[in-house]
Amino acid sequence: MKTNFDQIINRKESKSVKWDDKVLSNMFGEEDLLPLWVADMDFQAPKAVIEAMKEEVSHGIFGYSKRKDPYYENIIKWYKKRFNWEIKKDWLVFTPGVVSAVNYVLQAFIQKGEGVIIQEPVYYPFKKAIKNNGCRVVNNPLKYHQGTYEIDFEDFEEKAREPNTKLFILCSPHNPVGRVWKKEELYRLGEICLANDVMIFADEIHHDLVYEKGAHHIFATIDPRFEDHVITATAPSKTFNLAGLMSAHIIIKNSSLKRRYKHILELNHIGKQTPISMAAVEAAYGKGEPWLEELLAYLQGNIRLMDTMVTKHLPKAKFTPPEATYLAWIDLRGYGLSGKELEEKIIKVGRVALDGGTWFGLGGDGFVRINFACPKKTLQEALERIIKAIEEE
Numbered sequence: 001m002k003t004n005f006d007q008i009i010n011r012k013e014s015k016s017v018k019w020d021d022k023v024l025s026n027m028f029g030e031e032d033l034l035p036l037w038v039a040d041m042d043f044q045a046p047k048a049v050i051e052a053m054k055e056e057v058s059h060g061i062f063g064y065s066k067r068k069d070p071y072y073e074n075i076i077k078w079y080k081k082r083f084n085w086e087i088k089k090d091w092l093v094f095t096p097g098v099v100s101a102v103n104y105v106l107q108a109f110i111q112k113g114e115g116v117i118i119q120e121p122v123y124y125p126f127k128k129a130i131k132n133n134g135c136r137v138v139n140n141p142l143k144y145h146q147g148t149y150e151i152d153f154e155d156f157e158e159k160a161r162e163p164n165t166k167l168f169i170l171c172s173p174h175n176p177v178g179r180v181w182k183k184e185e186l187y188r189l190g191e192i193c194l195a196n197d198v199m200i201f202a203d204e205i206h207h208d209l210v211y212e213k214g215a216h217h218i219f220a221t222i223d224p225r226f227e228d229h230v231i232t233a234t235a236p237s238k239t240f241n242l243a244g245l246m247s248a249h250i251i252i253k254n255s256s257l258k259r260r261y262k263h264i265l266e267l268n269h270i271g272k273q274t275p276i277s278m279a280a281v282e283a284a285y286g287k288g289e290p291w292l293e294e295l296l297a298y299l300q301g302n303i304r305l306m307d308t309m310v311t312k313h314l315p316k317a318k319f320t321p322p323e324a325t326y327l328a329w330i331d332l333r334g335y336g337l338s339g340k341e342l343e344e345k346i347i348k349v350g351r352v353a354l355d356g357g358t359w360f361g362l363g364g365d366g367f368v369r370i371n372f373a374c375p376k377k378t379l380q381e382a383l384e385r386i387i388k389a390i391e392e393e
Contacts, residue, residue, distance in 0.1 A: 003291055005043055005298040006375050016040075024353055033353040034382050039175075039327060041241040041373035045280070046291035049240060052283035056276050065275040074285035075249060082208070083218050091253050093262060094271050096246040098205050098233040099125045102169065105201050105231055106133040108264040109257075115165035117198070119151065120361035123175045126203075127361060138165055141362050142177065147320040147331070149177045153188055160196040168193055170202045170219060173210060176329045176360055176369040178322025180215045183222060190219065190226045199257075200230040205248075208239040208292060210324040211300055220253070228254040231261065238325075239292060240284040241373075245277040299326050302372045302379055309380070313387045326373035329357075333366030335390055342366065342390075350389030352382050 011019040018038035021031040044050065072089045079085040095101045102125070110116060112134035118126050119140050130137050140156045142149040159165055170189065173180045193200055202219040210216045220227045235248035252258040265271045273281075303321045306328055310319040316334030332342055343356035346368065357367030372379050 048287035052279040056279040117168040121364035173324035180323040328370040339365035350385040
């Protein structure tokens with residue numbers, strides 16, 4: 001039975017952060033906005049996942065729980081089938097999310113004042129985590145060329161050589177620009193990091209949301225040497241819309257790195273999961289693949305809708321369809337507005353909440369990030385509002 005991704009589900013009366021008027025008012029200064037910001041989907045999770053959670057609830061006892069073998073087996077099979085990555089059960093460490101994992105890595109391995117490389121414009125919690133932990137942000141800005149983004153390897157190598165630079169946070173696929181890094185690009189980054197003893201934290205949370213089969217390469221698989229030098233962060237949250245279940249998988253082969261990372265988790269008593277989240281994750285990886293393939297096809301339809309509408313109605317805009325993620329990164333600098341002016345117009349005139357490009361750091365001014373993981377009707381209405389707001393004199 002096919003999933004009806006066109007179904008509009010009322011999330012306004014739920015506990016959704018994305019749709020809550022008080023949250024919207026706090027973030028954007030306005031209530032009753034059409035939200036295309038927070039990176040969760042307006043689609044129900046796979047039916048198999050919902051049924052697994054219902055079965056767990058029907059048991060009626062929610063005591064302390066442990067992960068059983070099928071939980072691990074389904075994750076291991078998933079990575080072998082989709083990425084040809086043979087991970088082992090004892091490589092898996094669990095945290096509530098990828099952002100919390102970034103913080104734990106900083107606390108485990110990086111001293112106050114030491115440098116951490118990020119590639120702006122990039123997911124803004126990275127910078128916040130670095131600063132909150134007293135570390136130094138080292139920016140290796142991406143180069144924007146003819147509608148796409150490239151890595152400035154010369155600048156990256158120069159910054160990796162600095163004795164005080166200790167960690168590189170890789171965003172792969174990249175949020176918000178939607179790039180799927182090529183194998184040779186990842187190899188070159190890895191070579192530079194190894195040569196300069198820079199550890200890698202690879203945020204690969206969007207790795208299942210890639211539109212060309214086989215295009216994404218898990219960083220740890222690029223070269224056997226990298227596997228011992230990297231901490232890989234993944235989760236079912238983006239893939240299956242399970243973000244609220246707070247379950248991420250941190251994959252660490254190197255036993256020394258794993259021991260130090262787990263020590264920080266133990267200090268904070270982190271790593272347990274609820275029985276409901278375990279049931280959901282096990283079912284997602286065991287039975288969720290057909291749903292994911294349907295989702296990817298639907299998202300590609302939404303990308304085509306955006307491409308058509310932006311090309312036709314926003315002639316000064318530049319939109320390069322993302323290679324991955326359900327996040328569109330649109331260049332609106334041709335309209336001569338500052339990033340703040342642009343965001344204000346979309347919010348106050350268009351009545352749409354989205355992530356302003358300024359949120360993502362250097363290179364984001366004049367861009368917007370749109371979450372298109374929603375029914376086509378919702379996306380079309382939001383785009384019509386944005387177009388009207390920007391084109392209004």
